[in-house]
Amino acid sequence: MEKKKTPMPEQEPFERIKNFNEVALGYDEEDAVKEAGRCLACKKPSCVKGCPVEIDIPGFISFIKERKFDEAISKIKEKNSLPAICGRVCPQETQCEELCVLGKKDEPVAIGRLERFVADWERKKGMKTPQKVVPTGKKIAVIGSGPAGLTCAADLAKLGYSVTIFESLHKTGGVLMYGIPEFRMPKAIVETEINYIQQLGVEIRTDMVVGKSIGVDELLQDFDAVFIGTGAGLPMFMHIPGENLNGVYSANEFLTRVNLMKAYRFPEYDTPVRVGKRVAVVGAGNVAMDSARTALRLGAEESLIVYRRSEKEMPARKEEVEHAKEEGVRFMLLTNPVKIFGDEYGFVKKMECIQMKLGEPDESGRRRPVPVKGSEFTVDVDTVIVAIGQNPNPLVPKTMKGLEVGKHGNIIADEDGRTSIKGVFAGGDIATGAATVISAMGMGKKAATTIDKYVMEKK
Amino acid sequence: MSKIIRKENLAENTKLFDIEAKLIAEKCLPGQFVILRLDETGERIPLTVADFDRNRGVITIVVQEVGKTTFQLGEMKIGDSLLDFIGPLGNPSEIEKFGKVICVGGGVGIAPIYPIARALKEKGNKITSIIGARSKNLLFWEEKMRNVSDELIVTTDDGSYGRKAVVTVPLKEILDSEKIERVVAIGPPAMMKFVAKTTLPYKVKTIVSLNSIMVDGTGMCGACRCKIGEETRFACVDGPEFDAHLVDFDLLMSRQKMYLDEEKKALKRFKGSINYGEKENTHA
Ligand SMILES: Cc1cc2nc3c(=O)[nH]c(=O)nc-3n(C[C@H](O)[C@H](O)[C@H](O)COP(=O)(O)OP(=O)(O)OC[C@H]3O[C@@H](n4cnc5c(N)ncnc54)[C@H](O)[C@@H]3O)c2cc1C
Ligand SMILES: Cc1cc2nc3c(=O)[nH]c(=O)nc-3n(C[C@H](O)[C@H](O)[C@H](O)COP(=O)(O)OP(=O)(O)OC[C@H]3O[C@@H](n4cnc5c(N)ncnc54)[C@H](O)[C@@H]3O)c2cc1C
Numbered sequence: 065m066e067k068k069k070t071p072m073p074e075q076e077p078f079e080r081i082k083n084f085n086e087v088a089l090g091y092d093e094e095d096a097v098k099e100a101g102r103c104l105a106c107k108k109p110s111c112v113k114g115c116p117v118e119i120d121i122p123g124f125i126s127f128i129k130e131r132k133f134d135e136a137i138s139k140i141k142e143k144n145s146l147p148a149i150c151g152r153v154c155p156q157e158t159q160c161e162e163l164c165v166l167g168k169k170d171e172p173v174a175i176g177r178l179e180r181f182v183a184d185w186e187r188k189k190g191m192k193t194p195q196k197v198v199p200t201g202k203k204i205a206v207i208g209s210g211p212a213g214l215t216c217a218a219d220l221a222k223l224g225y226s227v228t229i230f231e232s233l234h235k236t237g238g239v240l241m242y243g244i245p246e247f248r249m250p251k252a253i254v255e256t257e258i259n260y261i262q263q264l265g266v267e268i269r270t271d272m273v274v275g276k277s278i279g280v281d282e283l284l285q286d287f288d289a290v291f292i293g294t295g296a297g298l299p300m301f302m303h304i305p306g307e308n309l310n311g312v313y314s315a316n317e318f319l320t321r322v323n324l325m326k327a328y329r330f331p332e333y334d335t336p337v338r339v340g341k342r343v344a345v346v347g348a349g350n351v352a353m354d355s356a357r358t359a360l361r362l363g364a365e366e367s368l369i370v371y372r373r374s375e376k377e378m379p380a381r382k383e384e385v386e387h388a389k390e391e392g393v394r395f396m397l398l399t400n401p402v403k404i405f406g407d408e409y410g411f412v413k414k415m416e417c418i419q420m421k422l423g424e425p426d427e428s429g430r431r432r433p434v435p436v437k438g439s440e441f442t443v444d445v446d447t448v449i450v451a452i453g454q455n456p457n458p459l460v461p462k463t464m465k466g467l468e469v470g471k472h473g474n475i476i477a478d479e480d481g482r483t484s485i486k487g488v489f490a491g492g493d494i495a496t497g498a499a500t501v502i503s504a505m506g507m508g509k510k511a512a513t514t515i516d517k518y519v520m521e522k523k
Numbered sequence: 524m525s526k527i528i529r530k531e532n533l534a535e536n537t538k539l540f541d542i543e544a545k546l547i548a549e550k551c552l553p554g555q556f557v558i559l560r561l562d563e564t565g566e567r568i569p570l571t572v573a574d575f576d577r578n579r580g581v582i583t584i585v586v587q588e589v590g591k592t593t594f595q596l597g598e599m600k601i602g603d604s605l606l607d608f609i610g611p612l613g614n615p616s617e618i619e620k621f622g623k624v625i626c627v628g629g630g631v632g633i634a635p636i637y638p639i640a641r642a643l644k645e646k647g648n649k650i651t652s653i654i655g656a657r658s659k660n661l662l663f664w665e666e667k668m669r670n671v672s673d674e675l676i677v678t679t680d681d682g683s684y685g686r687k688a689v690v691t692v693p694l695k696e697i698l699d700s701e702k703i704e705r706v707v708a709i710g711p712p713a714m715m716k717f718v719a720k721t722t723l724p725y726k727v728k729t730i731v732s733l734n735s736i737m738v739d740g741t742g743m744c745g746a747c748r749c750k751i752g753e754e755t756r757f758a759c760v761d762g763p764e765f766d767a768h769l770v771d772f773d774l775l776m777s778r779q780k781m782y783l784d785e786e787k788k789a790l791k792r793f794k795g796s797i798n799y800g801e802k803e804n805t806h807a
């Protein structure tokens with residue numbers, strides 16, 4: 065048997081940094097069947113334990129082996145209504161694939177790539193229209209249309225609830241739409257998944273800023289329960305001098321301009337974005353990688369990742385770090401910005417940084433970076449993108465009396481999605497702080513079950 | 524989709540639109556704003572609510588044509604629809620019984636000051652309003668403002684109408700002659716900056732509404748960040764109104780210039796397209 069995963073066909077780095085098309089091109093049927101053949105179909109599969117939504121992984125893979133792709137996708141969709149998305153952005157290396165027994169000696173089965181393959185296969189063929197279910201006559205409001213809200217809405221619709229999603233932006237999909245770039249998460253795919261959810265009968269109302277356009281208290285009068293999935297949309301800044309200069313962006317702003325507002329097609333689209341020649345991205349998570357790679361595609365000559373810890377601690381998916389390196393993103397590790405300087409017009413000119421070294425482990429278990437005295441130096445940059453994390457979005461919690469929130473403004477919800485207010489449930493990044501697509505989906509799903517129980521018992 | 528049901532030319536390059544927006548009209552309060560997007564390729568731009576009619580479900584906006592989006596809006600007709608119309612956003616003005624209040628509106632800022640003056644008047648405050656513009660052809664709503672003010676002063680920079688002065692001249696005279704509880708000023712950043720400078724020595728609480736560049740208007744991006752005292756705040760969710768004496772106006776003005784080159788390019792391209800027979804595209 066092959067020791068390594070069947071390679072993923074990809075656009076060549078020198079090509080792809082000139083376009084916004086998807087980097088990973090996806091398996092064809094032969095690749096998929098070949099890769100599926102590597103699965104040992106363990107009786108007691110460990111991979112499933114690594115999956116936050118417990119997809120029957122050996123189950124769908126054996127269907128692929130037999131070229132029964134229809135059955136394979138149905139198997140996945142028993143647990144996961146957004147497989148084309150998860151197959152692309154899940155951190156499989158720390159979830160299912162980490163636990164695959166093959167991984168002990170060789171490379172694990174490429175579970176994510178197989179998931180993506182069947183989802184794409186179904187989409188190309190045309191998705192089945194979902195069956196209509198008997199309506200319960202009960203109404204549920206879902207706030208936010210990211211992975212948490214979409215999953216919760218889909219599951220409740222399948223149970224016969226009449227679900228309305230309230231989304232503040234003009235487009236549905238949350239981070240999938242405004243954050244993750246086209247070259248990693250094609251927007252057409254997100255739209256197909258959303259269409260599917262609409263076919264389930266879910267009504268989507270965009271341009272509705274809950275807490276402003278309509279209050280949660282009002283929703284509670286019209287609906288039997290409310291699910292809050294408003295995400296972690298509050299950008300963090302470094303609070304260093306010069307951070308308000310022109311040319312300093314939060315990653316959220318930079319990516320929203322490019323992805324949601326399509327600034328990469330300015331002036332055909334009206335929203336502009338400035339990149340300049342040299343771009344520094346502060347941070348080393350997925351958001352930082354996406355920003356650095358986007359900057360290259362917008363014409364930056366140099367794109368730097370500035371990160372205060374070392375490569376080992378970088379929170380981004382491994383694949384994305386590899387992609388960034390292949391594309392020429394330069395990594396300045398163990399480096400922390402201390403000050404940004406502007407020119408006489410208020411535009412960024414250079415950034416002063418300090419070298420760091422790793423000290424004792426901190427509460428996260430990672431070794432704490434400490435500054436090396438006297439090691440300051442400056443780099444010339446035109447743009448600085450701050451990608452050091454996001455906090456939960458305070459807009460909804462702030463307007464709700466009696467809703468318990470945690471230290472970082474996250475809504476406190478129990479395992480099943482219950483908050484401190486009766487009839488109000490929450491899940492995804494608003495409850496956990498910035499996490500992953502699949503964990504948001506997992507919580508959306510859990511909450512759907514809890515809401516069903518709650519509404520049925522309430523009568 | 525939100526339909527335009529009335530359009531009026533108020534002054535040079537300044538137009539009024541009544542927009543059908545039932546939900547927003549139900550909720551909105553003086554000082555709040557909306558964000559609109561004209562079409563699929565459009566930018567999200569913020570505009571202050573200039574008036575609202577809860578019964579008819581109508582929001583009034585007053586727009587000064589300064590660039591691509593505002594000129595494109597200016598070309599739209601009654602019956603046309605805006606693709607997105609979102610709000611009400613931001614915090615409402617603080618409307619209390621303060622006593623004697625001066626409301627200052629400069630240029631297109633006359634529109635957003637109007638509902639604030641009205642609400643303050645209804646609360647029982649004594650209102651002196653000062654409205655000003657560069658020149659007569661840029662003034663509007665004199666009668667409307669007079670109706671909600673105990674006293675109204677009109678100024679133009681060039682003296683073509685009313686008193687030849689900038690708004691801070693009569694403002695200072697009043698501050699010298701009587702005790703004022705509060706000043707609310709909306710207009711170009713430079714005007715607001717000088718209003719703040721004028722009132723500072725008198726220690727009169729002064730409120731301004733900041734028009735920083737915005738994208739989402741919900742606190743998600745930080746494009747609108749401003750410096751208020753030592754703190755960075757987001758104008759869209761923490762404002763748009765702030766204590767004028769704490770605002771870093773130079774930063775605001777500098778940040779507004781972030782995209783000057785791109786804005787010029789977009790406007791030129793738009794004007795080119797409406798002059799050379801592509802007009803139907805922008806109107807379809
Ligand atoms: C650039 C970027 C790259 C990422 N890459 C990955 C990756 O590769 N893999 C991975 O697993 N995770 C990744 N993540 C994280 C992942 O996207 C999030 O964890 C996930 O989207 C959280 O889902 P959610 O549904 O909780 O919230 P979100 O996706 O944030 O959705 C929340 C929605 O609620 C809306 N909303 C907010 N406030 C209101 C309101 N008041 N009224 C109405 N609607 C409101 C928002 O507009 C938004 O649409 C990435 C995140 C970013 C920003
Ligand atoms: C809270 C708030 C309330 C406002 N209320 C009004 C109002 O009632 N009437 C009115 O005429 N104008 C108002 N403005 C200003 C208005 O939003 C801008 O004039 C408009 O966005 C310009 O767009 P444009 O494409 O026509 O011009 P552009 O050529 O794009 O820009 C011209 C200037 O407008 C500013 N601007 C550009 N894009 C934005 C943006 N997305 N957000 C904010 N400012 C931008 C910049 O300073 C720029 O230099 C308000 C702005 C804010 C933030």
Ligand code: FES
Nearest residue numbers: 740742744745759
């Ligand atoms: S406009 Fe994005 S945070 Fe204010």
